[in-house]
Amino acid sequence: MTRTLITSAIPYINGIKHLGNLIGSQLPADLYARYLRARGQEVLFLCATDEHGTPAELAAAKAGKPVAEFCAEMHGVQAEIAKGFRLSFDHFGRSSSPQNHALTQHFAGRLADAGLISEVSEKQVFSHTDNRFLPDRYIEGTCPNCGYDKARGDQCENCTKQLDPTDLIEPRSAISGSTDLEVRETKHLYLRQSELRGQLSDWIESKHDWPILTTSIAKKWLNDGDGLQDRGITRDLDWGVPVKRGDAPWPGMEGKVFYVWFDAPIEYIACAAEAVEEGVISDWERWWRVDKGASDVRYVQFMGKDNVPFHTLSFPATILGSGEPWKLVDYIKSFNYLNYDGGQFSTSQGRGVFMDQALEILPPDYWRWWLLSHAPETSDAEFTWEAFQQDVNKDLADVLGNFVSRITKFCRSKFGEAVPEGEYGPQEEALIADLQVRLIAYQAHMDAIDIRKAASELRAIWVAGNEYLQSAAPWTAFKTDPDRAAAITRMALNLIPFYAGLSAPFIPDAAQAMATGMHTDLIWPEDAASALTTLPAGHVFTVPDVLFAKISDEQREGWAERFSGVRT
């Protein structure tokens, strides 16, 4: 049996993520994990918080808390929200874990031994007032090109000219506004990615089935300009993984930490080690070391397009460069962006709907269904309240929810809350044949992680039940041929556990409610014919509560208003 390792890009610690972040990695990863588990595969689904870097330190300072404490709290908050969305991580770790410290230092040591680390002395801007080195972006000043007075040290947002911090006129700290800056010499480690360019290029070129979005971004970085550039992997910060060469000190690098993008992907591995400590799994190397049992693992990553360079190049460079048999990713599913009502979702500007707010106003299934059925797979997608209301009401309340409602209530009123007798006839056989074809198509789309197509097929499966009921019309048959009506009712009732099983990856709560109402467990159908005999005559059930209350126009208008501005 194949085993699948699934990782979602790890969300940054500095705040609560918005719906665009959710659909960009965690939610699709969860869908796939749930699907594979339902199909009986062994799955390890990992995610974590990404806790290092300047923004984390600044967010902690703003909150008036020590950074370690801040991160611990925010990790708890994000973990709770993830539960709220039913994200089924086997472990939700932290990039600040001791396991990640050890592994990050281990990789750095291996890379150094392989001659893939160089020490580079460079000049960085230091702010006396802030008592820290400032990343280019955290330096503001007047653009020498256009005169814009809020140009950043990496680029002027007004004229888009790329800048060097030293180009700025009257530079100041974006954190404190202080102009007490000094250019200081500092030494950093660089990962010599350029040495691995050929290897990485061959590897990327061999991935013909990856999304074009993934490979095109990777190839661009491999071939742009002088090709893949070496990358600094250390920073002058307090919070992070201290620079060490394996277990040994690294002379000259005292007081420095590894760059967040160096240690963050390594957390994918460390997270499995954390999971062992948590007792979730017994052996993490069997998922990560090809020489220790991981040769039959298929590893799939999910991420937004902004993360692709790090996952296609930097992290593989780390793994390949180590010379050790770590598992390389087999498939990278990448996503475009979800826009919000004509503009971008923005964490920094507080624009859009954030994960905690979404859960305040509606159950997770509403969000899961809409976001997944509109996943930005081929291009950017757009969230509007009108579309959200319309689609959710139609798909979930009218098509699926009402189907469950109408047949269970019909049965209760005519035959009581137990499945009636009756032989299936040609109409039932036709339905079964149709559903079998659709089941195969649905599984094929899920296997290919073709999310919108899978959602569309699932919806068609729901519609098939309504079509069947409408044409078989048990309410009419009941008047002249109660036995026939009983058979139709039994067929239709059997669709509920069938739908529950197939829908669970998308809408786990509603699926469970359907199964519970029918007094069955959630199961993935082997084939339509056998699945639709799950409930035998005489099987007792309970009419479930309304599965999906509709979103009213008043609610929609209220939310559109509430979320029209900026989160404070």
Next chain:
RNA sequence: GGCGGAGUAGCUCAGUUGGUUAGAGCAGCGGAAUCAUAAUCCGCGUGUCAGGGGUUCGAAUCCCUCCUCCGCUACCA
């Protein structure tokens, strides 16, 4: 500027080994049914496939050109 993605019905989107009258869902219009959350089902689409040019017996699909939107551009993560 460079690179990449996108531009198809009012809306959201399918649709490339080039091939019959370009499809789906939603919205809209008409009808059926009355079991159900006024929920369902059936029927109805003459769209400059962004514009222009080219290759071809044949182009949404290949080539050239051009316009628009978005992203990335390596020290935010």
